[in-house]
Amino acid sequence: MLRYALMRVVSAIPTLFLVVLVAFLMVRAAPGGPFDTDRVLPAEIAANIERAYHLDEPLPWQFRRYLSGVLRGDFGPSFRYSDYSVAELVRDALPVSVRLGLLAIVVALVAGISAGLIAALRRNTMTDRIVSTIAMTGVSVPVIVIAPLLVLFFAVNLGWFPAGWSGSQGAARWIMPVIALALPQISFITRITRSSMIEVLESEFIRTARAQGLRTATIVRYHAMKPALLPLLSYLGPAIAGIVTGAIVVEQIFGIPGLGRLFVQGAQNRDFTLVLGLVILYATVIILLNLAVDLLYGVLDPRVRRS
Amino acid sequence: MSGRAAIRQFAAAARSNRLVAASLLTIVVIAIIAILGPLVSPHGHISTNLDGRLLAPSFSTWHLFGTDDLGRDLFVRTLAGTQVTLLVAVVASAVSLLIGVSYGAIAGFLGGAVDAVMMRIVDVLYALPYIFFVILLMVVFDRSLLLVFIAIGAVNWLDMARIVRGQTLSLKEREFVQAARLIGVSRFAIILRHITPNLFGTVIVYITLTIPQAILMESFLSFLGLGVQEPDASLGTLVNAGASHMEQASWMLLAPATLLALLLFCFNFLGDGLRDLADPRKQK
Numbered sequence: 001m002l003r004y005a006l007m008r009v010v011s012a013i014p015t016l017f018l019v020v021l022v023a024f025l026m027v028r029a030a031p032g033g034p035f036d037t038d039r040v041l042p043a044e045i046a047a048n049i050e051r052a053y054h055l056d057e058p059l060p061w062q063f064r065r066y067l068s069g070v071l072r073g074d075f076g077p078s079f080r081y082s083d084y085s086v087a088e089l090v091r092d093a094l095p096v097s098v099r100l101g102l103l104a105i106v107v108a109l110v111a112g113i114s115a116g117l118i119a120a121l122r123r124n125t126m127t128d129r130i131v132s133t134i135a136m137t138g139v140s141v142p143v144i145v146i147a148p149l150l151v152l153f154f155a156v157n158l159g160w161f162p163a164g165w166s167g168s169q170g171a172a173r174w175i176m177p178v179i180a181l182a183l184p185q186i187s188f189i190t191r192i193t194r195s196s197m198i199e200v201l202e203s204e205f206i207r208t209a210r211a212q213g214l215r216t217a218t219i220v221r222y223h224a225m226k227p228a229l230l231p232l233l234s235y236l237g238p239a240i241a242g243i244v245t246g247a248i249v250v251e252q253i254f255g256i257p258g259l260g261r262l263f264v265q266g267a268q269n270r271d272f273t274l275v276l277g278l279v280i281l282y283a284t285v286i287i288l289l290n291l292a293v294d295l296l297y298g299v300l301d302p303r304v305r306r307s
Numbered sequence: 308m309s310g311r312a313a314i315r316q317f318a319a320a321a322r323s324n325r326l327v328a329a330s331l332l333t334i335v336v337i338a339i340i341a342i343l344g345p346l347v348s349p350h351g352h353i354s355t356n357l358d359g360r361l362l363a364p365s366f367s368t369w370h371l372f373g374t375d376d377l378g379r380d381l382f383v384r385t386l387a388g389t390q391v392t393l394l395v396a397v398v399a400s401a402v403s404l405l406i407g408v409s410y411g412a413i414a415g416f417l418g419g420a421v422d423a424v425m426m427r428i429v430d431v432l433y434a435l436p437y438i439f440f441v442i443l444l445m446v447v448f449d450r451s452l453l454l455v456f457i458a459i460g461a462v463n464w465l466d467m468a469r470i471v472r473g474q475t476l477s478l479k480e481r482e483f484v485q486a487a488r489l490i491g492v493s494r495f496a497i498i499l500r501h502i503t504p505n506l507f508g509t510v511i512v513y514i515t516l517t518i519p520q521a522i523l524m525e526s527f528l529s530f531l532g533l534g535v536q537e538p539d540a541s542l543g544t545l546v547n548a549g550a551s552h553m554e555q556a557s558w559m560l561l562a563p564a565t566l567l568a569l570l571l572f573c574f575n576f577l578g579d580g581l582r583d584l585a586d587p588r589k590q591k
Contacts, residue, residue: 015434022435023443030447140572142523144530144543145564148550152561156554163554245438249530253550264531267446275446279439286436 004298012291019283020070024063027276075277080269086277089262097251097258101243103178108185108239113229115186116193120228121220123198131190138187143246147180147253165255177254181246185239192235197228233297237290244286327580330573337570341389350380352387353538361556373558375548385562388540392522392570395455395541399521400514402460407467408510412498414468415475426472429465437462441524445533455534459524463517467510474509478502516578519571526567542567 041049050056053076054065069076075086119131154176155163161176200206201224209219248260255261259278266274345352350370356378364373364381372381414425441458448454478484479502487497528534529543537544542563549560 012434015431018431019435022440026440026443026447137572140519140575141568142526142571144526144546145568148546148553148560149564151550152553152557156557241436244436245527249527252531263442267442268532270446272446275443279443282439283436287434290434 001298005295008291008294008298012287015287016284019287020067020280021063023276023279023283024066027272028059028062030272070277070280075280076273078266078271078274080266080271080274086274089274090259090277090281093257093259093262096256097247097260100174100177100181100250100256100258101240101247103174104181104185104243104247105239107178108182108189108243109232111182112186112189113193113232115190117197117220119190119194120197120201121216128194132194135187135190135194138183139191141184143180143184143249146183147177147250150176150180151253163254165257173254177250177256180253181243181250184246185242188235188239188242189232192231193228196231197224200224200228203227230301233293233300236293240289240293241286244282324580324584326576327584330576330580333573334570334577337389337566337573338393341386341393344386345383345390348380348383350383352383352540353379355379361552361559363556364558372562373556375556375559376552381545381559381562384540385542385545385566388542388545388563389566389570391452391535391539391541392525392543392567395452395459395525395535396518396521398456399459399463399525400517402456403463403467403517403521404510404514406461407464408471408503408506410464411468411471411473412475412502412506415472416479416494416498416502418476418479422472426469429468433465438524438527441528442531442533445528450533450536452535452539455525455528459521462524463520467513467517470509470513471506474506475502478505512578512581515574515581519574519578522567522571522574542570 047056054062057065066076073087075090078084078086078089081089115131115135119128119135122128151163154160162173165173165177206219206224209223214223247258248263250256251258251260252264259281263275263278263282265271266278348371356374359370359374359378360376362370362374362378364371370380370382372385375381375384410425410429414422441462444458445454475498484497484501487501492500525534525541526543526546529541530547532544532547535541535544545563546560546567549556549563553560
């Protein structure tokens with residue numbers, strides 16, 4: 001197990017390095033420097049600015065400097081909000097986004113697993129058909145459609161929840177963003193849970209358990225649950241990626257001051273250092289969470305680490 | 308297999324076929340309307356009319372979906388947006404097709420160390436969360452439709468490369484390929500003339516699965532203001548504009564949002580249905 005874990009951890013390092021390298025080179029390849037403005041600066045001032053940001057050094061040196069900064073959590077100053085460093089902007093926005101993402105994944109897992117189990121246990125009934133149809137539709141409807149529609153119906157038309165973030169307090173303002181973010185994932189998780197549970201319930205060891213006269217509830221609880229939920233673990237990676245990118249849209253629609261909104265603002269303002277830092281941060285988070293999921297899989301499923 | 312089970316399975320296959328056919332038909336109808344609609348309507352998709360802002364849908368003025376905040380006709384604008392969305396999806400899928408098929412066919416056919424290195428590169432690229440690199444690309448370079456095509460196409464080829472490689476590995480052992488080698492046909496001629504045409508079926512199934520992904524990515528970028536730029540429209544930019552005016556004019560949101568969801572729904576159905584039909588394991 002330890003060898004398997006070590007190998008997985010080590011194999012993530014070149015990927016992370018590649019992320020920083022590619023992102024850095026892409027920003028450096030931008031036509032025009034980051035300080036190009038409509039105003040033409042005197043040559044000495046331009047040279048001073050270049051020196052202050054080490055833009056006069058050769059590219060490999062710049063990269064080494066940037067990489068060592070990133071390793072210490074220093075992403076340099078923001079190009080647009082000149083009084084702030086990228087790290088400071090991130091520090092303010094990160095907790096909101098983490099909370100939003102965690103709430104969404106918990107809601108998605110609880111709702112998705114429950115719906116999937118109900119559909120699987122009442123297979124081919126009306127309940128199953130309704131749940132499956134809703135899940136199938138939900139898989140196709142993207143966050144950019146579902147989030148504004150939720151606002152339109154529940155905030156604008158019915159007035160049950162606040163439409164924006166800043167004008168309200170407390171738990172109410174979290175409800176709609178979390179639901180909008182969780183809905184597509186609920187659909188995926190429902191479908192995976194349903195088909196996986198049906199497959200397990202048809203397997204031989206469950207038939208044996210039935211032959212022994214165990215009640216369905218006991219079989220599901222003690223025998224079928226664990227193998228049926230295992231495939232969900234490998235879906236957690238895509239789910240996390242979906243929630244992270246979905247949060248960019250949701251934060252934009254609800255005006256939530258998180259990382260996603262910071263990212264979009266940075267992208268629209270062409271704040272190169274901010275966007276570069278956030279791309280590296282997002283990519284690192286996703287790669288590390290995928291790694292964690294892989295390791296967890298190795299712990300729970302002995303077949304994985306032996307192969 | 309009992310008679311009743313056989314009948315049930317046949318019914319299920321027919322049902323899935325019917326859904327596949329219905330999805331395909333819906334897509335074709337939407338595409339035809341998207342192309343013909345703007346030609347029939349008296350309004351242009353970028354002509355503004357400041358006296359007719361945020362008008363509700365009505366037949367009498369021929370604003371079938373109403374007008375937006377600049378008085379532009381939303382029926383024509385939504386259809387023009389659909390055209391752009393479909394165009395991006397098709398071109399981006401073609402780009403991913405071109406890269407994926409040639410990469411996969413070359414890796415699979417050459418085999419050995421070349422194959423190992425090429426597939427290792429795919430594995431590493433697979434772990435990268437692309438969407439952020441696509442956004443970075445849109446930030447760094449001047450946003451244009453061409454860049455959207457390339458960016459989305461360039462990130463969607465990995466699955467295609469893997470599948471094509473697998474197919475090629477089994478194809479190259481077949482007699483007709485052996486025969487071609489025997490009479491001295493060059494390796495690249497074999498890839499081009501004998502391997503690639505036989506990948507057609509797999510590739511067609513797979514391309515219908517990449518199209519909705521391309522649509523999703525394009526609408527995501529455009530929604531964030533990083534894809535298609537004003538005054539041009541795609542369904543993503545229209546949903547974004549609709550979301551910011553929904554309190555006064557819900558039709559601005561409803562028309563493009565419905566169309567986008569419908570298109571994605573049909574493409575997902577078509578792709579899944581075709582894959583299941585092509586997959587012998589699903590037909591047991």
